[in-house]
Each structure stands twice: as structure tokens, then as C-alpha cells.
Amino acid sequence: MDSDLAIDVRGMTKRFGTRTVVDGINLQVRRGEICGFLGPNGSGKTTFIRMLCGLLRADGGSGTCLGYDVISESEAIRCEVGYMTQRFSFYEDLSIAENLDFVARMFSLPNRKAAVEDSLEQLGLTGRRSQLAGELSGGWKQRLALAACMLHKPKLLLLDEPTAGVDPKARRDFWDQIHDLAAAGLTVLISTHYMDEAERCHRLAYLSYGKLLAHGGAEDIVAAAGLVTWVVTGPDLSRLALQLRRLPAVRQAVAFGRELHVSGIDAAALEAELAPFREDGYSFRRSGAGLEDVFIQLMESSEDNYIAG
Ligand SMILES: Nc1ncnc2c1ncn2[C@@H]1O[C@H](COP(=O)(O)OP(=O)(O)O)[C@@H](O)[C@H]1O
Ligand SMILES: [Mg+2]
Known part of the structure; x- marks a missing residue:
């Protein structure tokens, strides 16, 4: 076993x-x-996360999580994993510290008081310890949920859409926190729909219909997709988009403000098909494809397979 790997499953x-x-x-x-x-949604992220920590029995697969056998040692894995579910709830009429203390009691944690203090400290919640959970904004609730799943000092955090519906500033703070925890040695598997968050990950895994379609650093994934993008500006872009989407080499034509991003796989064919539009007063500039373009492309090609299969 490569002890450098926190998750190593096949x-x-x-x-x-x-x-x-x-x-x-x-x-x-x-x-x-x-x-x-x-x-x-529905691509299997939550199901995979639950199998990893032994909450769901896998029908197939092998490997290790935190060095334990992912199938037969799920009890040991669970003890070292912090799992934040998509929906979480607190006692709104208890303070932050009281909520954490309650969770610590429920799990019969040894050194309960110290565990609560450590987790308050680690998540920057000490100053708000007496605030009622019901009065917290979305971002602070998220942080309380994270503190709760850190009480038993896990080595791996499984965070299932922890920032859904949270405002951008709070999401950014939450991610700063995640980076601090990772720098301190924690491993984090985090599901998200936000591209700015995807870009803050060291590694990405993209699922569609239960299949892993891409895995690696953001730059590697973008490069591997081989998507070529042109940024177009000019008059009546929505009409242009309709025209361009009918062209065989055009996979996507998406408006971003006053620009249209037009992508395809076959660079030469795309350029040839776009050429006539240059005469119509549109200007074209080559650009790198974004992660979102790549993910949409991956999703659409997997959908084709799904219908065919
Ligand atoms: N307990 C279950 N019984 C039957 N189908 C389920 C169950 N849990 C999830 N599914 C189905 O499995 C698929 C993957 O779901 P999920 O893992 O929740 O996806 P994601 O988290 O990516 O949105 C979905 O089609 C969902 O309806
Ligand atoms: Mg889910």
C-alpha cells in the first residue's frame, strides 16, 4: 500500500x-x-461518498481508505472520517458551544470539553461560542457543521455540497478554512457545483451517470478535453448563437455578458465553419477553454452514450 494515499480505491x-x-x-x-x-445531480457523488465511509455497502470494488480496507474495515474508517451531509441541522435555541457539546456527548467523545474547545478554536468560532445557532447566517452555520464533524479529529473530511446556497464571501472564507485544514495534513473530498470552488481544489474528479469521466488537476482535465474555444463579439449575439449551434463542428455556443463563447473539438473544422461570420462584422479571438465548458462537454457526450446504451 502506498501510505501517501488517503484514498486508493478501484x-x-x-x-x-x-x-x-x-x-x-x-x-x-x-x-x-x-x-x-x-x-x-444524480451522478452518484453522494452514493460514492457513503460507500467510502461504510454507510452504504458497495456491490463491487476494492482498495483502501486511510490505509484500511474499504470493504471490510469500514468501522475503523468511520472513526477517522468527518462526514458533512448535504443537509444538516442544529438545535437553534442552543449556542454554538452547546451544540458542539451536545454532539460530543452523543458520540461519547473522550475529553469532551477539550474536544469542543479545540474545534471552536480551529474553526475560528471561539468569539461566537455563545451565539445561538438559530441566529447564525448561512456561512457561520456551515462552519458550525464543519466544527461538529471535526470534533473527533478526523484525518479525512467528506464534505457533500457544504456550500450550497451560501453567499460568495462566506464560501470564500469557508474555502480558506478548508485550505488551512489541508495544509495541516487533513485530506478533503468535497462535492460542489461551483466552478470557482473547483478551481481551488488540488485535484478534480468528474462524474456523470455514475462513471468517472475525468480525474486530475484542473489544467490537465482542460488540456485532455481538447476543447477549442473562440470568443466572439459583435451585433445580436443571441441570433448568432442559434445559427452557430447548427454547425456540425460547434459543440457549445454560450453567452457570457457581451461575449459568445463558441467551442468545438475539431479545431480546423471549427475555424473553417466560423470563417464566413467574420465578414458579418463579428470579431473572433482564440481563448483557452474553461473548466465549465469542459464539464458541460463531458456531460453531454456521456448523455449520448447513456441514450445509446
Ligand atoms: N437509496 C437509494 N435507492 C435508490 N436509488 C437511489 C438511492 N440513493 C440514490 N439513488 C439514486 O442514485 C443516483 C445517484 O444519486 P446520488 O449519489 O445522490 O447523486 P449525486 O449526489 O451526484 O446527486 C440517483 O439517480 C439517485 O436517484
Ligand atoms: Mg448528492
């Missing part, structure tokens, strides 16, 4: 009835790394 599979919702996923994450988990 072929992880889960079926519900006849549907395979997680289909042979291989994933490797180094200790201290932040791995972003992306993909449309």
Missing part, C-alpha cells in the same frame, strides 16, 4: 435495483490533498 460500484448508479470508479487522493467531486 472499481467502486453500487447498484440500486437494476440501476448502476456508481459504476467502477477508481479514485486516488493523496494525504493533505483537496479533491473536488463534480458532476450533475
